[in-house]
Amino acid sequence: MEDSRNTSGFLRDHNYSTEADIISTVEFNPSGELLATGDKGGRVVVFQREQESKNQPHRRGEYNVYSTFQSHEPEFDYLKSLEIEEKINKIRWLPQQNAAYFLLSTNDKTVKLWKISERDKRPEGYNLKDEDGRVRDPATITTLRVPVLQPMDLMVEASARRVFCNAHAYHINSISINSDGQTFMSTDDLRINLWNLEVTDSSFNMVDMKPVNMEDLTEVITNAEFHPQHCNTFAYSSSKGSIRLCDMRDAALCDKHSKFFEEPEDPSNRSFFSEIISSISDVKFSHSGRYLMTRDYLTVKVWDLNMESKPLETYQVHDYLRGKLCSLYENDCIFDKFECVWNGSDSVIMTGSYNNFFRMFDRNTKRDVTLEASRENSKPRAVLKPRRVCVGGKRRKDEISVDSLDFSKKILHTGWHPSENIIAVAATNNLYIFQDKIN
Amino acid sequence: MDVTAEAKQIMVQALGKMYSSRSQRGGLRLHRSLLLTLVMKSARDIYHSARLMSEKSGQSVTEESTSHTQEPMDTSSSTATPLRETSGQSSEDGQRSGLEGHPHPLNPAADKENCSPSRPDRHSRKRRSKTATDSDFIPCKKAKLECAEVRGVLQNSSANCGRALDSLSLVPMPRTIVTF
Numbered sequence: 001m002e003d004s005r006n007t008s009g010f011l012r013d014h015n016y017s018t019e020a021d022i023i024s025t026v027e028f029n030p031s032g033e034l035l036a037t038g039d040k041g042g043r044v045v046v047f048q049r050e051q052e053s054k055n056q057p058h059r060r061g062e063y064n065v066y067s068t069f070q071s072h073e074p075e076f077d078y079l080k081s082l083e084i085e086e087k088i089n090k091i092r093w094l095p096q097q098n099a100a101y102f103l104l105s106t107n108d109k110t111v112k113l114w115k116i117s118e119r120d121k122r123p124e125g126y127n128l129k130d131e132d133g134r135v136r137d138p139a140t141i142t143t144l145r146v147p148v149l150q151p152m153d154l155m156v157e158a159s160a161r162r163v164f165c166n167a168h169a170y171h172i173n174s175i176s177i178n179s180d181g182q183t184f185m186s187t188d189d190l191r192i193n194l195w196n197l198e199v200t201d202s203s204f205n206m207v208d209m210k211p212v213n214m215e216d217l218t219e220v221i222t223n224a225e226f227h228p229q230h231c232n233t234f235a236y237s238s239s240k241g242s243i244r245l246c247d248m249r250d251a252a253l254c255d256k257h258s259k260f261f262e263e264p265e266d267p268s269n270r271s272f273f274s275e276i277i278s279s280i281s282d283v284k285f286s287h288s289g290r291y292l293m294t295r296d297y298l299t300v301k302v303w304d305l306n307m308e309s310k311p312l313e314t315y316q317v318h319d320y321l322r323g324k325l326c327s328l329y330e331n332d333c334i335f336d337k338f339e340c341v342w343n344g345s346d347s348v349i350m351t352g353s354y355n356n357f358f359r360m361f362d363r364n365t366k367r368d369v370t371l372e373a374s375r376e377n378s379k380p381r382a383v384l385k386p387r388r389v390c391v392g393g394k395r396r397k398d399e400i401s402v403d404s405l406d407f408s409k410k411i412l413h414t415g416w417h418p419s420e421n422i423i424a425v426a427a428t429n430n431l432y433i434f435q436d437k438i439n
Numbered sequence: 440m441d442v443t444a445e446a447k448q449i450m451v452q453a454l455g456k457m458y459s460s461r462s463q464r465g466g467l468r469l470h471r472s473l474l475l476t477l478v479m480k481s482a483r484d485i486y487h488s489a490r491l492m493s494e495k496s497g498q499s500v501t502e503e504s505t506s507h508t509q510e511p512m513d514t515s516s517s518t519a520t521p522l523r524e525t526s527g528q529s530s531e532d533g534q535r536s537g538l539e540g541h542p543h544p545l546n547p548a549a550d551k552e553n554c555s556p557s558r559p560d561r562h563s564r565k566r567r568s569k570t571a572t573d574s575d576f577i578p579c580k581k582a583k584l585e586c587a588e589v590r591g592v593l594q595n596s597s598a599n600c601g602r603a604l605d606s607l608s609l610v611p612m613p614r615t616i617v618t619f
Contacts, residue, residue: 082466108465170469189469220470239470272449272485275477279470326445329478330452335471 023426025413029093029101032417035063035424036103037431038088042072044105044158046116047433061422063433067116069158072107084109090175092184094197102161104184108171111186113162113197121149167193167203174223180231187224192236192254206254207236207246222337223283230289237294241265241278243303261292261303263310273325273334281337286346287418293349295340298322300351302363315361315368318353320391320402333407344419352411355400356427357387373411373425373432384434443493446486453479 020041027036035047048066075084085108094102100117125147129135170188177184185194185206192207207224211217224236232248244257265274277297284293291312292303298319301311317338321328328334333354340351352358353370361368370387377385390399408428415424421436453475460467 080466083464085465087465171465173470217469217473220473222470239473272446272478272481275481276474279474326449329449332456335474 018429021429023413023429023431024087025089025091026415026424026426026431027091027093027103028415028417028424029103030095030418032419032422034066034093034101035415035433036091036093037424037426038071038091038105039429040085040087042070042074042086042088042107044069044071044088044091044103044114046101046103061435067156067158069114071105071112071114071160072110075109077109089172092175092177094177095181097181104175104177106172106175106186109165109168111164111172111175111184111195112160113164114158115161116156116158119155119157120152122152123147124150162197162200164195164200164203167195173221174225176225176234178226178231179229183231185224185226185234187221187236189220192221192224192234194248204252206234206248206252208253208255222280225283225285228285228287228289235283235285235292237280237283239279240275241280241296243280243283243292243294245305259305259308261308261311263301269322271325273329276329276334277325282339284340284342286342287344288346291346293340293342295338295351297334297336297338300340300349300361302349313363315349315359317351317359318357318389320389324402328407331407333410336410336412338410338412339414341414341416343416343421350414350416350423352414352425354407354410355405356409356411357389358411358414358425371434373427373430375430378432378434443486443489446482446489449482450479450486453482 020039020043022040023037024040025036025038028034029036033049035049037045037047039045044067045065046067047063050062050064052061071088072086074086076082077084087107088105089108090104090106092104094104094113096102100115103114103116105112105114124131125145127136127141127144127147128138164186168186168188168191170190172186172188174187175184176187182198183194183196185192186203187193190208190210191205193203194206195203207221209219209221218240220239222237222239224234227233227235233245234248234254235243235245237243240262242260242262245259245261246254246256247258248254250256250258265278280294280296282293282295285291286293286302290305292305294301294303294311295317298317298321300315300317302313302315304312325334338352340349342349347364348360348362350358350360356373357370358373359368359370370389371384372387385398388396388399389405390396390401395401411425411427413426417423423434425432425434457472457475460471
């Protein structure tokens with residue numbers, strides 16, 4: 001079905017997992033040439049796809065480490081006596097405008113704009129200092145020369161160009177770059193703020209869900225994203241399972257939504273945990289801008305922007321967990337926030353599950369597949385074998401029973417190349433990159 | 440009594456999770472606290488309605504077991520008062536759980552000891568200040584203990600101790616527990 005190549009591309013290839021190495025976000029850049037990952041330790045690792053070369057066809061399109069930098073450090077909020085985690089919650093790439101690459105990375109409180117640029121030349125032949133940088137004695141200088149740029153080993157530098165801070169009282173869960181290329185928004189549990197990429201000392205509040213009395217709080221914002229084409233439109237999801245579409249032209253404060261998407265709850269499915277499992281953990285516009293995809297604990301839903309009453313399509317990710325919600329609540333897994341992604345043509349959607357499984361749903365053929373990201377199953381050039389979970393009754397030979405699933409191995413973050421069938425799957429502290437090879 | 444036992448277990452776990460999240464790195468997560476509150480509320484509703492059902496059917500055995508369970512139940516926030524009722528108030532209790540709160544019409548004197556101090560606006564169901572519902576409110580003690588631990592950590596660290604300590608004593612925990 002699908003060729004795969006395992007590129008566990010982290011610098012530290014540990015067998016034991018240190019918590020700082022746990023990947024917390026994965027994002028391809030708009031061209032797909034770069035892939036960024038953020039981890040719990042506040043680091044960002046950027047991979048670059050190798051140029052295809054005739055000399056080494058088998059290494060065509062492999063991703064290798066391009067740059068690593070410490071994006072965020074742990075901080076202490078003295079006023080609230082709280083530690084601010086350095087974990088990178090989201091990374092978003094800016095569209096490329098010149099030779100340098102720009103990305104936004106955020107932790108719970110601060111968004112940073114990073115510039116990643118290459119340096120492959122350096123000036124040599126200074127008059128006032130020698131090659132080691134030591135200052136020359138002016139008395140020894142008898143001639144003047146013009147420094148020339150000489151080639152050097154490629155160096156990739158990352159520098160923080162902007163720091164957007166002090167705008168969020170609650171924890172930032174998402175950032176989204178506007179199609180206008182000039183603004184972006186950052187979202188916490190209760191507020192969405194709009195920034196200009198050039199201005200760090202002020203931001204505009206667009207949505208404020210904080211009630212006058214916090215005891216009246218019933219709903220928080222879980223995610224927000226700008227429409228891919230319409231720079232005036234954005235959507236945000238809530239813990240109640242609804243999505244609101246807002247038009248920034250209506251008013252400065254977008255508390256009133258222009259569209260409200262919510263599916264009425266199925267009363268037969270009601271349980272103690274109905275509120276938890278209906279909370280939306282991710283929302284993504286399709287590349288076309290016509291559809292919205294949402295992920296809650298057990299399903300992925302595709303919504304047509306023109307139909308607010310119910311989703312266009314609903315896909316069961318791991319419905320066999322519905323009967324296990326009590327145990328999943330006990331071990332905290334029920335609070336896991338899974339993300340979801342579209343492929344380039346919006347025909348296939350992908351999301352993660354437990355036991356290092358991830359699922360793909362083909363919207364056209366209605367076929368779905370479960371695959372596993374693990375070292376044992378992913379030797380280079382191996383074909384990934386579909387996995388099956390046995391939901392009851394007799395377990396077949398290659399099936400795995402629900403009770404044997406490893407809930408500590410969860411795939412929360414995945415990425416899909418913007419135009420090709422290349423996917424990045426983060427399994428705790430390992431990154432897997434799979435490619436579809438057409439020979 | 441599977442449902443009530445499950446409901447009680449869920450409530451106890453929710454409380455445990457909320458307390459452990461206080462000491463988590465990064466501070467209290469609003470979303471998680473809200474979800475836990477909602478779960479507790481669901482479980483509490485189901486617990487009360489299940490108890491009401493069983494009490495209406497007049498099973499004395501059930502009453503015995505639920506009165507024993509009132510100890511951990513007292514740790515929940517705004518239902519502290521209804522749960523402390525004597526068993527003679529059982530039907531009142533059941534009604535109260537389903538409606539907005541109102542003062543007991545029957546023998547208020549007997550319950551004065553267990554009731555919170557004068558509650559003229561009981562029907563508003565807003566959670567009172569911590570001091571009003573304190574007494575042997577177990578969570579409060581634990582919170583203070585944690586504050587003291589944190590204070591100890593702050594004193595030991597080289598951080599900006601003076602101001603941090605001041606603000607620590609004044610910092611209220613975000614009140615995300617939703618009353619109904």
